[in-house]
Amino acid sequence: MEIIAKDLEANDQRPTTMSKPAKDLDKRERIVKRIARELRDGFYVNLGIGMPTLVANHVPSGIQVVLQSENGMLGIGPYPIEGQEDPDLINAGKETVSEMPGTSYFSSTDSFAMIRGGHIDLSVLGAMEVDEEGSIANWTIPGKMIKGMGGAMDLVASARRVIVAMEHTTREGQPKILKKCTLPLTGSKVVDTIVTEMAYIRVTPTGLVLEEIAVALTFDDVQRATEARLIPSPTLRTMEA
Amino acid sequence: MEIIAKDLEANDQRPTTMSKPAKDLDKRERIVKRIARELRDGFYVNLGIGMPTLVANHVPSGIQVVLQSENGMLGIGPYPIEGQEDPDLINAGKETVSEMPGTSYFSSTDSFAMIRGGHIDLSVLGAMEVDEEGSIANWTIPGKMIKGMGGAMDLVASARRVIVAMEHTTREGQPKILKKCTLPLTGSKVVDTIVTEMAYIRVTPTGLVLEEIAVALTFDDVQRATEARLIPSPTLRTMEA
Amino acid sequence: MNKVVANSEDAIRDVPDGSTIMIGGFGLCGIPENLIRALARKGTKNLTTISNNVGVDGYGMGLLLAAGQIHRHIGSYVGENKLLEQMVLEKKIDLELAPQGTFSERIRAGGAGIPAFFTPTGFGTIVADNKETRDFDGRMYVMEHALKADFAFVKAWKGDKWGNLVYRKTARNFNPMMATAAKITIAEVEYLVEVGEIDPDLVHTPGIYVKRIFQGEQYERRIERKTVRPVVGC
Amino acid sequence: MNKVVANSEDAIRDVPDGSTIMIGGFGLCGIPENLIRALARKGTKNLTTISNNVGVDGYGMGLLLAAGQIHRHIGSYVGENKLLEQMVLEKKIDLELAPQGTFSERIRAGGAGIPAFFTPTGFGTIVADNKETRDFDGRMYVMEHALKADFAFVKAWKGDKWGNLVYRKTARNFNPMMATAAKITIAEVEYLVEVGEIDPDLVHTPGIYVKRIFQGEQYERRIERKTVRPVVGC
Numbered sequence: 001m002e003i004i005a006k007d008l009e010a011n012d013q014r015p016t017t018m019s020k021p022a023k024d025l026d027k028r029e030r031i032v033k034r035i036a037r038e039l040r041d042g043f044y045v046n047l048g049i050g051m052p053t054l055v056a057n058h059v060p061s062g063i064q065v066v067l068q069s070e071n072g073m074l075g076i077g078p079y080p081i082e083g084q085e086d087p088d089l090i091n092a093g094k095e096t097v098s099e100m101p102g103t104s105y106f107s108s109t110d111s112f113a114m115i116r117g118g119h120i121d122l123s124v125l126g127a128m129e130v131d132e133e134g135s136i137a138n139w140t141i142p143g144k145m146i147k148g149m150g151g152a153m154d155l156v157a158s159a160r161r162v163i164v165a166m167e168h169t170t171r172e173g174q175p176k177i178l179k180k181c182t183l184p185l186t187g188s189k190v191v192d193t194i195v196t197e198m199a200y201i202r203v204t205p206t207g208l209v210l211e212e213i214a215v216a217l218t219f220d221d222v223q224r225a226t227e228a229r230l231i232p233s234p235t236l237r238t239m240e241a
Numbered sequence: 242m243e244i245i246a247k248d249l250e251a252n253d254q255r256p257t258t259m260s261k262p263a264k265d266l267d268k269r270e271r272i273v274k275r276i277a278r279e280l281r282d283g284f285y286v287n288l289g290i291g292m293p294t295l296v297a298n299h300v301p302s303g304i305q306v307v308l309q310s311e312n313g314m315l316g317i318g319p320y321p322i323e324g325q326e327d328p329d330l331i332n333a334g335k336e337t338v339s340e341m342p343g344t345s346y347f348s349s350t351d352s353f354a355m356i357r358g359g360h361i362d363l364s365v366l367g368a369m370e371v372d373e374e375g376s377i378a379n380w381t382i383p384g385k386m387i388k389g390m391g392g393a394m395d396l397v398a399s400a401r402r403v404i405v406a407m408e409h410t411t412r413e414g415q416p417k418i419l420k421k422c423t424l425p426l427t428g429s430k431v432v433d434t435i436v437t438e439m440a441y442i443r444v445t446p447t448g449l450v451l452e453e454i455a456v457a458l459t460f461d462d463v464q465r466a467t468e469a470r471l472i473p474s475p476t477l478r479t480m481e482a
Numbered sequence: 483m484n485k486v487v488a489n490s491e492d493a494i495r496d497v498p499d500g501s502t503i504m505i506g507g508f509g510l511c512g513i514p515e516n517l518i519r520a521l522a523r524k525g526t527k528n529l530t531t532i533s534n535n536v537g538v539d540g541y542g543m544g545l546l547l548a549a550g551q552i553h554r555h556i557g558s559y560v561g562e563n564k565l566l567e568q569m570v571l572e573k574k575i576d577l578e579l580a581p582q583g584t585f586s587e588r589i590r591a592g593g594a595g596i597p598a599f600f601t602p603t604g605f606g607t608i609v610a611d612n613k614e615t616r617d618f619d620g621r622m623y624v625m626e627h628a629l630k631a632d633f634a635f636v637k638a639w640k641g642d643k644w645g646n647l648v649y650r651k652t653a654r655n656f657n658p659m660m661a662t663a664a665k666i667t668i669a670e671v672e673y674l675v676e677v678g679e680i681d682p683d684l685v686h687t688p689g690i691y692v693k694r695i696f697q698g699e700q701y702e703r704r705i706e707r708k709t710v711r712p713v714v715g716c
Numbered sequence: 717m718n719k720v721v722a723n724s725e726d727a728i729r730d731v732p733d734g735s736t737i738m739i740g741g742f743g744l745c746g747i748p749e750n751l752i753r754a755l756a757r758k759g760t761k762n763l764t765t766i767s768n769n770v771g772v773d774g775y776g777m778g779l780l781l782a783a784g785q786i787h788r789h790i791g792s793y794v795g796e797n798k799l800l801e802q803m804v805l806e807k808k809i810d811l812e813l814a815p816q817g818t819f820s821e822r823i824r825a826g827g828a829g830i831p832a833f834f835t836p837t838g839f840g841t842i843v844a845d846n847k848e849t850r851d852f853d854g855r856m857y858v859m860e861h862a863l864k865a866d867f868a869f870v871k872a873w874k875g876d877k878w879g880n881l882v883y884r885k886t887a888r889n890f891n892p893m894m895a896t897a898a899k900i901t902i903a904e905v906e907y908l909v910e911v912g913e914i915d916p917d918l919v920h921t922p923g924i925y926v927k928r929i930f931q932g933e934q935y936e937r938r939i940e941r942k943t944v945r946p947v948v949g950c
Binding site for chain 4: 069070072073080082083084087088094095099105106111113116135146147148158185186187189
Binding site: 321322336337338388391399427 | 508509510511512534557558559560561566567570571577579580581582583584586587589590601602603604605606607608609639649650651652653654655656657658659686703704705706707708709710711712713
């Protein structure tokens with residue numbers, strides 16, 4: 001199999017805090033804060049490269065979650081203090097990190113056995129497209145640039161819950177939540193929840209249920225930015241910041 | 242699958258040195274000494290329960306072999322000195338053993354990955370029957386007693402070389418080297434070499450080649466004690482003690 | 483995150499009749515002896531047990547067997563149980579025997595999200611009866627399925643309060659894989675330590691696999707076959 | 717038993733053109749940097765490499781790439797190599813990409829005597845194109861095949877003269893499995909110690925898998941993305 005892809009947001013491994021304009025930062029901050037509220041005490045969580053990584057900055061106080069890195073670590077801590085970085089200690093984005101009390105290291109094979117075996121409570125990752133069946137595309141654009149899927153396909157296939165963290169539309173304002181993904185899939189019917197700066201959406205067997213709308217937006221605002229049909233939840237409410 | 246088996250020599254887990262009459266001991270001593278001469282420096286070897294275990298007492302001087310135990314150990318040492326036995330340190334026959342410098346421990350799964358992956362240079366084990374295709378039966382006699390196959394099926398299927406160590410005939414003088422095994426197989430076409438107190442026999446695609454005969458015996462003596470047809474080797478010679 | 487339970491009784495409080503339970507250990511080495519005793523006291527019935535051996539008569543899983551708690555057993559070697567033999571012959575228990583490597587790999591597969599795999603072990607024997615067989619690169623293999631359980635009882639030497647485990651010598655055996663293959667894994671340890679006390683490079687079982695942990699009440703660590711050599715000689 | 721070789725050059729003396737070589741490491745972390753440099757110096761051609769990444773331009777496996785030594789590569793992520801991209805577009809190199817979990821499991825299977833297994837990963841995607849798919853208990857899976865190699869180059873933190881290896885932190889990654897899946901596994905270590913100096917409970921790769929071992933000449937251990945936080949705050 002030969003794969004051709006473009007520079008992807010989901011695979012962009014530069015620390016996002018250093019490379020995005022301020023407006024995007026604000027959007028992203030809202031997205032990751034909302035997702036952080038889904039964390040529960042004792043969760044083992046894999047945060048994808050880029051925006052999802054930022055969820056770690058907003059873990060609610062009073063709960064303990066353990067972050068998994070698919071290159072073989074449970075217990076990722078913050079970036080090290082300058083001068084304490086260790087070439088043998090990186091996350092899946094190849095960034096230097098630190099370890100927490102209770103950390104364990106293991107091989108890549110053991111790491112993906114853990115992932116594929118359904119032991120990860122929550123996987124958060126970016127996407128280029130998601131559709132109303134919960135299929136996700138985030139790894140390749142045929143005919144463009146070559147990167148590879150890394151661990152994303154395993155994570156979406158087997159994490160107990162998959163949350164997509166992404167901006168609601170492309171930079172050009174085109175919908176990213178589609179009736180059907182057009183790009184090659186990362187996983188078919190795997191996404192449970194989509195969180196954007198506009199909405200919190202649950203993927204159900206009957207379609208996409210809009211559960212929360214960002215403050216000051218209407219259902220129609222969100223629907224207009226979404227190709228797939230949205231079903232208003234009976235308990236539709238405003239997204240908490 | 243329900244299995245009924247009889248008390249098997251191959252599965253008899255009492256230390257053989259304590260339970261066999263002197264004449265058998267002498268036979269066994271000759272068998273295991275001959276097999277020990279097959280060891281090469283750097284070999285990783287699995288010795289089956291019972292007689293094969295005794296091969297360890299005759300490792301030629303000047304070479305180093307590492308003994309594997311399928312319950313998760315490389316580097317089995319001798320029985321511990323009285324008072325130093327450790328409940329956490331046993332071999333596959335459940336006997337207390339000691340460890341050697343360079344020992345490593347691992348899980349049963351890793352141990353059988355090692356065995357099944359073809360990393361064991363030599364497996365020596367007992368048999369109730371072997372046939373001219375190299376099939377072996379050593380784990381069950383239908384309608385009798387229940388024990389189970391343990392690790393023998395994995396060892397015969399995947400060790401680089403499989404040597405059967407057994408007495409040439411049953412206590413009643415019946416041949417154990419047959420045209421075709423009558424008991425349920427442990428492995429089909431897996432044995433490379435058969436060593437008994439009478440002979441050293443190589444299993445080849447064209448049949449059983451008699452390579453060595455015990456001192457004072459003739460080809461006919463060995464053939465009479467063997468149901469399968471034996472092919473005299475062009476280099477047929479006397480077994481070294 | 484609180485995984486620590488008070489004792490073996492508390493650890494198994496919700497194990498219902500009819501459960502499938504993996505139990506670590508090889509022979510009597512590395513068995514979760516406190517959990518087994520607690521299960522015998524509780525009297526939980528109609529169990530399916532998955533364990534390489536079934537203890538010995540009167541000790542380890544032999545206790546569960548004698549109390550008639552085991553309805554079905556999957557393992558690889560049961561040669562130490564006269565009682566089991568008798569029960570099988572009297573059809574009081576279902577027994578499924580598998581080659582030890584296939585047995586251990588099936589458990590690993592259960593924990594690793596692999597529903598089935600191919601192994602050369604047992605091809606051409608009754609182990610392959612009624613199973614799919616297949617040629618890969620000129621060699622024949624048997625397809626085997628994953629094993630999973632409702633509960634896994636494992637025993638480690640040391641564990642921290644988040645369930646990170648370290649095993650000792652050959653007492654490791656089936657414990658690490660079983661820890662991965664059950665809905666609820668319960669670990670008993672000889673030494674329960676604080677989070678952070680175990681070197682992260684030396685963890686054998688990461689805490690993610692362990693739901694409950696406690697320091698075992700009593701370790702008899704019985705030796706099945708004591709074999710020694712004289713102090714002089716050898 | 718003598719597995720110790722003098723240096724990286726000696727270790728790869730007999731690696732012929734056309735070899736298939738597994739190379740450990742994730743990004744630049746835990747790569748066998750001395751063996752890679754030696755292979756670049758030797759100029760061995762027409763290689764099939766099996767490695768999660770392909771280094772970066774000008775370092776690690778990027779050296780082999782730039783020298784045109786790699787004919788075909790199997791991995792899971794190659795986003796750091798502009799050169800590779802160009803070579804693929806110009807059809808100067810064959811590239812096979814696999815999901816990282818499938819890639820690592822295929823290597824494990826290669827070392828463990830499992831010719832094929834089923835995984836849920838990639839079902840319904842182009843990864844499953846032309847592969848056998850199958851339902852187990854109502855879920856669909858893809859059949860994947862084992863990967864093996866002629867040589868495996870692995871890097872450990874510490875190793876003894878019999879090849880028992882210990883890895884450090886996330887530099888473990890693909891090294892342990894690759895060590896099991898090649899005909900000839902060559903280990904380079906930062907610290908080569910005597911047999912008996914490594915605690916048997918803490919060995920990550922048992923010596924049985926290692927044919928040659930040496931202490932690497934020079935460890936640059938380059939960091940790919942240095943990310944730090946200020947000393948104050950956070």
